[in-house]
Amino acid sequence: ExxxxxxxxxxxxxxxxxxxxxxxxxxxxxxxxxxxxxxxxxxxxxxxxxxxxxxxxxxxxxxxxxxxxxxxxxxxxxxxxxxxxxxxxxKFREDPLTMIDLIKFGTVNLRLAAMMWVWIEGLDSRPANFVIAGGTGSGKTTTLNCLGMYIPWHKRLLTVEDTAELQVYHDHWLRMETRRERPDGTPAVDMNDCLKSSLRMRPDRIIVGEVRSSEAATLLTAMNTGHDGSFGSLHANTAMETITRMINPPMNVPPIMLTGLDLIIIQARLHVNGKTARKITEVAEVAGMEGDKPRLNAIWKYNAATDTIEETGIPSKMRETICKAAGITPAQFEQYVTQREQILADLIRRDIRDIETVTKVIQSFYASR
Missing domain, CATH: 3.30.450.380 (Beta-Lactamase)
Incomplete structure (x- = not known):
């Protein structure tokens, strides 16, 4: 209990x-x-x-x-x-954690939580494609679940998982789950089978619970062919290691396809003040190609001295992409981030953190515009 x-x-x-x-x-x-x-x-x-x-x-x-x-x-x-x-x-949480919990735990700070909101929402123009990477027990699935609250309800959400763990509170959600080969010879249905099938179901957003093999190339194909706002998780400890894992067996993603990936979010399990803590430690953008390899820009980095993640000052390609698609200036983009910071801060101040209420506040904000 x-x-x-x-x-x-x-x-x-x-x-x-x-x-x-x-x-x-x-x-x-x-x-x-x-x-x-x-x-x-x-x-x-x-x-x-x-x-x-x-x-x-x-x-x-x-x-x-x-x-x-x-x-x-x-x-x-x-x-x-x-x-x-x-x-x-x-253990499956009966009361799922939300972004409000992650802010309180120090997994993410208020500004990055609001920034991720804008990235996922895309201001109705160009949502980000990204992966969350980290080691076992780093909290990747929990963060993935929390970010799902930012997806507008009028978008058809489709999730693909090896074992269903996501607990997204969403009005238009279809779940798919793999099946192992059975002893009687009944064939397996793997992640790639589910993902390929999902692309025929008119999804607006796709979440892949854990990318391990050939489904990585299928997910990147989706990202490169109009399924913006798709994301997944995988095991890697740094943004560069994430790229290395994706372009090598068994994922075998052609490097040029990684330009369809906007962001790599790294989460780690750290020991802070004698206690175990989950922290987002890096956010990197895929900023283009250098020869035959993707070029990464780390736009957020964890600072152990301040125990928080901070912006590095490197200009953000994702901000530029959203501004161009939405027809807004960088100053207006900042206003949108600040507006969402205020909503999250108000939920923290009022101690509202349950998944249903937090999601409804976010969706009500969308409906009121």
Missing amino acids: DDNLEEVMYNGGAQCVKVAHRDHGMCRTNVWVDDQQGIEISKNIAAFTSVPLGDGPGMVPIFDGRLPDGSRVNGTIPPVSPDGPTLTIR
């Missing part, structure tokens, strides 16, 4: 269950599980995912899936995990 509980882990053998807590980090519990109990629990959980867990014919020793409450689960049994059955459950 504790929404600050992030993951529940059992490592096999006669061990206690461990949990990852947002405030207290990794904790031991007083719950002990032996091998037989672990196998029975694993089989019961696997039943929710329609996976025949076992080591015999037509069975599998590894499973991934989603529990009825939305929590993501991974499990294994011997011989894959020789020390006994294992379980890792990433």
